[in-house]
Each structure stands twice: as C-alpha cells, then as structure tokens.
Amino acid sequence: MKELKPKLLMTPGPTIVPERILKALSMPIIHHRTPEFTEILRDAAGRLKPIFKTDNDAFIxxxxxxxxxxxxxxxxINPGDKVVSIVSGKFSERLRDIAIAYGANVESVEFNWGSEIDVEKIKEKITEDTKAVTIVQNETSTGVRNPVWKIGEITKETDTLLITDVISSIAGDNIQTDKWGVDLCIGGSQKCFALPPGLAFITVSEKAWNAxxxxxxxxxxxxxxxxxxKFPQTPFTSSISLLYALEESLDMIEEEGLENRIKRHVDNAEFCRTEVKKLGLELFPEKEEIASVTLTAIKHEKSEEIRxxxxxxxxxxxxxxxxxxxGKIFRIGHMGxxxxxxxxxxxxxxxEVLGDL
Ligand SMILES: Cc1ncc(COP(=O)(O)O)c(C=O)c1O
Incomplete structure (x- = not known):
C-alpha cells in the first residue's frame, strides 16, 4: 500500500484517530467463536450503555x-405502516428514504435546512396509527441539534416508536436515550468515538422488541x-480489530469521564463559533442555541475555494x-x-485563507 500523506482531519467524521486506537487495531486476530472474544463483545456492548444513557439492549x-x-x-416497520419522518437535512432525508424503501407509508414533515424544527407541526402528524417517528438528533449536514426529548414527550406513553440517529453526536453530546424515550438509538464509530469507520451501534427498548x-x-x-x-457472540464473523479499537476508545472515554468529555465538546463548539464570528463569518444554523456541539456549519459563497x-x-x-x-457552506468538525x-x-x-480571498 502506498504511503499516505497525513492531513489534519477537521471533518465531521471520519475524524482524527488517536495513536492508542491505531495501536489496538494492530493486535493479533483471535477467533470470534472463543471465550476470549465473547468476553470482549460482552464488555464493549455493556460499556456502550452508559454512553447512550440507557438500560436497553445495545448491539454492535x-x-x-x-x-x-x-x-x-x-x-x-411492516409494509404500509405509517412513519412520520422529521426532515431537515441530508441524513434525516436518508432515514426517511430507508423507511420508503421498506414499504412504509411515510409522512415527511419538512423544515428548511438550518432552521429549528416546529414541534407543534410534527405533533399534528403523529396519530394513533403512527408506527414510528424518525429524527436525527445532530444533523451533520446543517450543524443543527434537534430537541429529541420534545418528540419523546409525544411518543413515550403511546405505541409509537421513536427512532433516533445520534451518529455524529454519541460520546460527544449529552444523549439521554431512556430519559428522552428513544426506542431505537443509532450510533456510529467514526465520529465522537474517534474510531475508524466500520462499526454501528443500536440500542433497542422493550417497546421496540415487541414491534x-x-x-x-x-x-x-x-x-x-x-x-x-446469539449474544455474546455475533451471528456472523465480527470485525475483530475494530472491536479492539472500540475497547480502547471506551477506555479513553472512561478515563476522561463522559461528562468531562461532553463538556469539552460543548466548550470547543462555543470556542469555534466565537472564533469564526470574530472572523466576520456567519453560522448556518438560524439560531446559535440550536447549533451542534460536535461540528460548526458556516455560510460562505466561496466555501469550495476556502476548502x-x-x-x-x-x-x-x-x-x-x-x-x-x-458551495454555500463549509463544516468544521470538532468531535472525538x-x-x-x-x-x-x-x-x-x-x-489567512480569508485574507487571501
Ligand atoms: C447524522 C448522520 N447520520 C448518518 C450518517 C451516515 O453514517 P455512515 O456514513 O457511517 O453510514 C452520518 C454520516 O456522516 C451522519 O452524520
């Protein structure tokens, strides 16, 4: 393999992978049908739960x-089931499109990219026969953070499932799966866990198991x-090396302390917003209160030239x-x-780049 010149990855995933994690990736491969492997899987799945703040089952x-x-x-989702999809960016579109692909009868509640979602408008669409509501908590395409708990307040005591994507915020933002009433909470590895791409996480509530x-x-x-x-084994061959890396990432998260890590993300996001505003730039989210804590989206007509x-x-x-x-915005990741x-x-x-322009 040709050697690659390293770049400073300030993208909202994949993000910088620390040396410790890279080292874990190079450990010898064990077999996935052994007690050693079972121990690792059980440990990793168990340690994900406090990060999702859930007692629900967690799977890798x-x-x-x-x-x-x-x-x-x-x-x-069974074909024909009603799904209310909250759409305000690229990834919420994707979640909606997956529901369409699986035959759902989708009611798409759309908001302008960068704007705050209107909970009343969403509430009107959620009826007794709504099987699930989909939402992206941290919309990476716009740098907006959505108030999932407000949707949870509507779905919690009903049969409607709340499906939430926290891919670009879990282990960086304060995700409260159980408190918010999230039934299926979805995470990924190459964001705030500072892992390579290739792992996904999902937590499943009792209500979701019934469905x-x-x-x-x-x-x-x-x-x-x-x-x-199959737990604590996996139905198919596991990505053993990525699990080693996950264990190392979990060690690092625990050493830092989850709450400290969340605070670091909040502080870094505030720092980033303050500094870009000092440069005369405008944030993409319509209000600073809804800005993500793991990335900052900035408006600029010369975004591509800047990049x-x-x-x-x-x-x-x-x-x-x-x-x-x-071409209208660029996004700085500050995650993991x-x-x-x-x-x-x-x-x-x-x-300096803005000075050159
Ligand atoms: C919010 C969000 N959802 C979903 C995805 C898709 O994840 P992946 O690219 O790991 O499949 C991303 C990736 O950027 C994301 O940021």
Missing part, C-alpha cells in the same frame, strides 16, 4: 452508521433477533455543503479526539 453492527439506520427500520417480534419485513444480515439470540486552500496550503480538511447547500490546539490551528489557517 459491522457496518457504517447507515447499516444501523437500515436495521432500525427493517426490523420494526420487532411482530415484524414481517424481509431482512437477513441486519435481523436484530439474530443478534439478540481547497485549507487543504492545499495547510493540509487541513474541512467538509463542504451537501445537496443544495453545496479533536482538541483546542487543532481548532486553533484551523481557525488561524482560515483567517
């Missing part, structure tokens, strides 16, 4: 985050019943806008292992 899937999004829908037991949708690899029955210059002249990678905001020094370096390079 060997896919990128989208695999767990698909698992959530495929296991609970899963009655589910008739066709599925195979992501059949969650198989994962439940190119950061990459070519400073070896710093930031993300661009997606879909209709491509990214600290103040990486942010300072990025802001100072950004200042």
């Amino acid at each position: 899937l060997y896919s990128s985050g989208t695999g767990a999004m698909e698992a959530a829908i495929a296991n609970t 899963i037991e009655k589910n008739e949708n066709r599925k195979f690899y992501f059949d969650l019943m198989k994962y439940k029955k 190119t210059k950061l990459k070519e002249n400073y070896d710093i990678l930031v993300a661009g806008g997606q879909s209709h905001v491509k 292992f990214v600290g103040r020094s990486e942010l300072e370096k990025t802001i100072s390079a950004l200042e």
Whole structure:
C-alpha cells in the first residue's frame, strides 16, 4: 500500500484517530467463536450503555452508521405502516428514504435546512396509527441539534416508536436515550468515538422488541433477533480489530469521564463559533442555541475555494455543503479526539485563507 500523506482531519467524521486506537487495531486476530472474544463483545456492548444513557439492549453492527439506520427500520416497520419522518437535512432525508424503501407509508414533515424544527407541526402528524417517528438528533449536514426529548414527550406513553440517529453526536453530546424515550438509538464509530469507520451501534427498548417480534419485513444480515439470540457472540464473523479499537476508545472515554468529555465538546463548539464570528463569518444554523456541539456549519459563497486552500496550503480538511447547500457552506468538525490546539490551528489557517480571498 502506498504511503499516505497525513492531513489534519477537521471533518465531521471520519475524524482524527488517536495513536492508542491505531495501536489496538494492530493486535493479533483471535477467533470470534472463543471465550476470549465473547468476553470482549460482552464488555464493549455493556460499556456502550452508559454512553447512550440507557438500560436497553445495545448491539454492535459491522457496518457504517447507515447499516444501523437500515436495521432500525427493517426490523420494526411492516409494509404500509405509517412513519412520520422529521426532515431537515441530508441524513434525516436518508432515514426517511430507508423507511420508503421498506414499504412504509411515510409522512415527511419538512423544515428548511438550518432552521429549528416546529414541534407543534410534527405533533399534528403523529396519530394513533403512527408506527414510528424518525429524527436525527445532530444533523451533520446543517450543524443543527434537534430537541429529541420534545418528540419523546409525544411518543413515550403511546405505541409509537421513536427512532433516533445520534451518529455524529454519541460520546460527544449529552444523549439521554431512556430519559428522552428513544426506542431505537443509532450510533456510529467514526465520529465522537474517534474510531475508524466500520462499526454501528443500536440500542433497542422493550417497546421496540415487541414491534420487532411482530415484524414481517424481509431482512437477513441486519435481523436484530439474530443478534439478540446469539449474544455474546455475533451471528456472523465480527470485525475483530475494530472491536479492539472500540475497547480502547471506551477506555479513553472512561478515563476522561463522559461528562468531562461532553463538556469539552460543548466548550470547543462555543470556542469555534466565537472564533469564526470574530472572523466576520456567519453560522448556518438560524439560531446559535440550536447549533451542534460536535461540528460548526458556516455560510460562505466561496466555501469550495476556502476548502481547497485549507487543504492545499495547510493540509487541513474541512467538509463542504451537501445537496443544495453545496458551495454555500463549509463544516468544521470538532468531535472525538479533536482538541483546542487543532481548532486553533484551523481557525488561524482560515483567517489567512480569508485574507487571501
Ligand atoms: C447524522 C448522520 N447520520 C448518518 C450518517 C451516515 O453514517 P455512515 O456514513 O457511517 O453510514 C452520518 C454520516 O456522516 C451522519 O452524520
């Protein structure tokens, strides 16, 4: 393999993977049908629960985050079931589109990208026959954080499931799966866990298990019943090396302390917003109160030029806008292992790039 020149990854995933995790990845492979492996899987799944703040079952899937999004829908939604999808960005569109792909009767409640969701408008659409509501807590495409608990207040005491994507915020933001009433909570590895891409996480409530037991949708690899029955083994071959890496990431999270880690993300996000505003830039979210704590989305008509210059002249990678905001915004990730020094370096390079423009 050709050697790659490292770049400072300031994207909202994948993000910087620390040395300790890279080292764990290179440990010898053990077999996945052994007591040693069982011990690792049981340990990792158990240690994910406090990060999701849940007593529900937690599973590790060997896919990128989208695999767990698909698992959530495929296991609970029967063709024709009504699903209310809250859509305000690229990833909430994806969750809705998966529901459509599995034959759901989808009611899409749409909001402008970067705006605050209107809970009253959503509430009107949730009826007794609504099987599930889908929401993305941290919309990575817009840098907006959505108030999942307000939707949980509507669905909690009903049969409606709350399916929530926390892929770009879990282990960085304060995700309260049980308190918010989230039935299927979906995470991913290459964001705040500072892991390589390739693992997805899903927690499953009792209410969700009831729906899963009655589910008739066709599925195979992501059949969650198989994962439940087989635990603490996995139905198929596990990504052993990524599990080693997950164990190391969990060690690092526990050493730092989850609450300290959340505070670090909140502080870094505030620092990033303050510094970009000092440079005269405008944030993409319509209000600062709804801004994400793991990434900052910034408006600029020359976003692509800014990104190119950061990459070519400073070896710093930031993300661009997606879909209709491509070329209009850029996004700085400050998740996982990214600290103040990486942010300072990025802001100072950004200042020089803006001066050049
Ligand atoms: C909020 C959100 N949901 C879903 C995904 C999709 O995850 P993956 O690319 O790991 O499949 C991403 C990835 O950027 C994301 O940020």
